[in-house]
Amino acid sequence: MTIHPAAHFIGGDWVAEGPLGDSLNPADGTRVGQYHSGSADLANAAASAARAAFFGTPWAQAPRLRAQVLLEIAERLEAAKAEIADLVVLENGKLRAEAMGETMAAISETRYYAGLARNIRGTMQEIAPGTLSLFHREAAGVAGVIVPWNAPVTLLMRSLAPALAAGCTAVIKPAIQTPLVHARIMAAIAGAPSLPKGVINSVNENGIAVGQAMVASPDVDVISFTGSSRTGAAIMAAAAPTLKRVGLELGGKAPAVIFDDADLDHAVHELTHGSLAMAGQICVAAARFLVHAPVAAAFEEKITHAFRNIRTGPGSDPASEMGALIDTENQARVLRLIEQAGDEGQMILKGGVLGNGAFLTPTLFRIDNLQSALVQEELFGPIVSVEVFHDEAEAVARANATPYGLAASVFSRDLARATRVARAIRAGTVWLNSHLKLFAEAETGGYGKSGLGRLHGPEGLYDFLETKHIYMEQGVIGA
Template identity: 70%
Template sequence: MTLPTASHYIGGAWVTDGPLADSVNPADDTVLGQFHAGSAALVDQAATEARRVFTATDWAHAPRVRAQVLFEFADAMAAARDDIADLIVAENGKLRSEAIGETMGAISEARYYAGLARTIRGTMQEITPGQMSLFHREAAGVAGIIVPWNAPVTLLVRSLAPALAAGCTCVLKPARQTPLVHARIMACLAACPSLPAGVVNSVNEADIAVGQAIVATPLIDVISFTGSSATGKAVMAGAAPTLKRVGLELGGKAPALIFSDADLDAAVRELTHGALTMAGQICVAAARFIVHDSIAQDFTDRIKAAFAAVRVGPGRDPASQMGSLIDRDNLIRLEHIIARAGDEGELVLKGQPTGKGAFLTPTLFRINDLTSSLVQDELFGPIVSIETFSDEAEAVTRANATAYGLAASVFTTDHARALRVSRAVRAGTIWINSHMRLSAEAETGGFGQSGLGRLHGPEGLYDFLETKHIYTEQGLI
């Protein structure tokens, strides 16, 4: 059987330049296919094409065309839904139910921004009689979109859809772990009859050269990056010489605050899902359980039983309840973290590698030292700490004790407390008696080192739009 090969996509054509590298299934270490690795020269070619289309065509001034393209894109993804989901499972290792959810989320995102494409309006102000200021919202230019591996479809479309809706042209870079999924999405775009060639271009990457070139080139005006905070800082520094606008959704260390009056059955159900979706490899995953002293043991017993009951296995197996990690390197990294958790804290449930591939069962550990790197750093896996608090003020202090502020959740039956604590916790999204509810309509983004700007919702357009002031007065024309 001939394995698939993922090519670059530039100027409306598939480009096969660059050495071949393997795409590997993390669940069984088999080679799924190959991809052509890109280069700075290919980024220059793609960015030059995107710049040409932006300046020489009507794309940026044709909202109805842009809406039509996004509807066509959504329809193409819907028609290929099962193929896309199967590729996500194979390349990423997550459950098929998660892969279907991700694909449907991307379809929803494309349709949402198709609607917004035709609603972008400016304003007018008469400053003094006869003096008129017109404020026009227009596309910011060429957007560079750098996509992570953990949700390679949703996290692409949530940046690409608003960029296209705003009128930008784009250069994309998929993660090296998920090139085949990305190529399938690019095929959906290539099939859109209303999409002009060169509006969307994509260059694969095997190391860091492509990402660095996208960030550095003066041909790109906007960067939308999703990834770690450390890499986000490097992106920001790399974009500084050309003064690019930079949108960053970075790391998280989401705390879940469980108060003494919480419905523990509901909390355990929500937080098992909220912590272990995608094997915990998602920036909004519940990473810290901060529990009132009076219920700490009861909650710990319940969540331990729930975590221990999770069946870890291949994403294609309907009986699996958590899939694999992205690769063996991350498995080794997390095993070292589990060993440290046993030394610095108390292991409640010790995760173990299981079977062939990058599988790891969930881990829980108790710790109250806020200075520990186990509390401060994003661990990005199925490993969750349990901390305790004695009153509301301490709960908020603990929740705000890290440099991150992407998401959090509050579990209580006291409505006033829920709102009061939600206002006090510094995070971009706070869920009450739930965790990890995401939609195209609701903005997400971070405080602190969790990033800059917002994605999803109307504000998702902002990074890709500029405001132009046009002044006129009577008698000058």
């Protein structure tokens, strides 16, 4: 079931209100469908419905109900997985295999938190004779979930599932670029038979009014946002007047450190996928190749060959190995970065426009200047720098030279060295001899400009839980 045009979902009802917007296919610019644009009033209505459900239903105190709802959502997402993946290809431009992998990861995430919903425990401590302190973990309230376009299925459920497991109710703002994907997911969610009305609400966006209203609303207690560091900083500032809790997974500039004893063929295999998955539009993508001087030439030759032979094309074509960028505006932005890379560095492989859609072939360039914006800022596309280091200390210094700290990888046959360097790199995730391995069970998050808090894993619940201390004196209570 898909709602046409994509509508809002508030208080258990579909709301077909607001101007119609077009959703476009980045592979060819054609219209995929339409959606109703939201407004601040609709966002406030959704927040009010979520708050009424939080206080007016047993949801927050019913872990078995929450687990049941999450399992029902997972089952319904699995039943619709082919349709969801097809919509991701159409609206997002990524490969069909990437779209299906993302959808299955979201289903795994939902099932994982269904299990954790029944395992939220507090503690007890006897502070002094005859006294007890009970530490209770309870839901924080209404969670506002702001979803990016680059992984609209996984990154929705990565925030929504732990929020629901913790006992929060929710208001969701999907990305402007992927409203039809989101509508299909919401159709699956809305059909969960055990879901109380008002627990999950969603309002489409066509600008910034909905997001601004969610962040400012006194009815929203927590904001979970995935997106750019600039927008994350704006959300923190806007949330300050209501002292909201914010969980932010923001930008990345992941370095991949390749030592002279690494298996270069294996490193090239991992890093080709690790840097070009989703056309490089993923915050944990390998964005900088830091290569030990003795193997720099050999690695560069191998990775250039791999990048040059990537088949770029529509995500619906099984022969394609890299899909389109999200839109032609981002294509033009990355083209400007490619020209800048040619001016500031040395071009190894120059990417360019392919076909009529938002396609770009991969780019590789050498650069030494750590102060360049090409090194310091997230580029978010199929463009990767190559930097040379001469010893372990320089490798660590270069890896830590940007304000980001979301992810990194280290390639070496020396496990002691690889582990030592991984400990020294300031990043939330460091992969050894691999890149881009993500699991529902393993926390992700960043240092510095890469954000606050953690998602995935048991710690993914923390943003959505409060700790309450209940103190009692046994000689007083019940006397």
